[in-house]
Amino acid sequence: MIVLGIESATESVGVALAASDGVLANVEVARGRRHAESIVPCVQFVCERADIELSEVGAIAIDVGPGLFTGMRVGIATAKSLAMALNIPMVPITSLEVLAAAEPTTDGIIVPVIDARKSEVFWAMYRRTHQGLELLHQPTVGSVDDLVSDLMARDQSSVCVGDGAHRYGDDITAGFSCSIGAAVHPSAPVLASEAVLRAIRDETVAEQMVEPVYLRQPDAQINWSTREVRS
Numbered sequence: 001m002i003v004l005g006i007e008s009a010t011e012s013v014g015v016a017l018a019a020s021d022g023v024l025a026n027v028e029v030a031r032g033r034r035h036a037e038s039i040v041p042c043v044q045f046v047c048e049r050a051d052i053e054l055s056e057v058g059a060i061a062i063d064v065g066p067g068l069f070t071g072m073r074v075g076i077a078t079a080k081s082l083a084m085a086l087n088i089p090m091v092p093i094t095s096l097e098v099l100a101a102a103e104p105t106t107d108g109i110i111v112p113v114i115d116a117r118k119s120e121v122f123w124a125m126y127r128r129t130h131q132g133l134e135l136l137h138q139p140t141v142g143s144v145d146d147l148v149s150d151l152m153a154r155d156q157s158s159v160c161v162g163d164g165a166h167r168y169g170d171d172i173t174a175g176f177s178c179s180i181g182a183a184v185h186p187s188a189p190v191l192a193s194e195a196v197l198r199a200i201r202d203e204t205v206a207e208q209m210v211e212p213v214y215l216r217q218p219d220a221q222i223n224w225s226t227r228e229v230r231s
Helices: 035-050 069-086 095-102 144-154 163-167 169-173 188-200 219-230
Strands: 003-007 012-019 022-030 059-063 090-093 109-115 121-129 132-142 158-161 178-180
Touching: 003 035, 003 069, 003 188, 012 035, 012 188, 022 035, 022 188, 035 069, 059 069, 059 188, 069 090, 090 188, 095 109, 095 121, 095 132, 095 158, 095 188, 109 144, 109 163, 121 144, 121 163, 132 144, 144 169, 158 169, 163 169, 169 178
Parallel strands: 003 059, 059 090, 109 158, 158 178
Antiparallel strands: 003 012, 012 022, 109 121, 121 132
16 A cells, blocks of 8 residues: 655645555655645655656545644645545544654653644644554643643653644653653654555545644634624
8 A cells, every 4th residue: 555645734845655664755845835836746756756656546645734724725635636536545644643653652641742823732642552543632722831731630751742842842841751752843754654554454534524623713714703703
């Protein structure tokens, strides 16, 4: 099974091809949020690099967020179009799961933390098992203090990963057993590799079932809601 992974939930665009024996090709382009212009050329590049026809791809993996709203929408729309054209299933994976999958530790809790701006973070909690990642805490959004309270309540050894963990590392690690892992942003190679494992377990869905995970209203929608209340 060959999986094409599209990572567009951050300011960069990443695309990777992976199979059961590893990553076949990958590329990352930092173009200042110009996702719509970057994804298709990246797909063409990795296919040429791996000497693979697009028709050989068995599933499309996509990061469904939370993350950059515009990037998520563009990436999901492109991934859906490819899946529909190729008549193949999809593997939607959250950005929090991609970050957790990048952390190699097998001990304790893995806590992906993404900077949500506005002094908030997105986070979830996982444990690595022989069957893959086990979800311990549903993806949520809140303050760093909320996250620290959840970590202290569990009182277990934890590894926090993601740009939120790196930004607020001193606050998160103060006073209890929590370290900061290396992963900063979700990556296409990890996304595609994790999707291969899920596709082998038949954990795929039809393209019409794939939806973005926001956890918080897009800023534009919040602004419109505020205007309506004021009027």
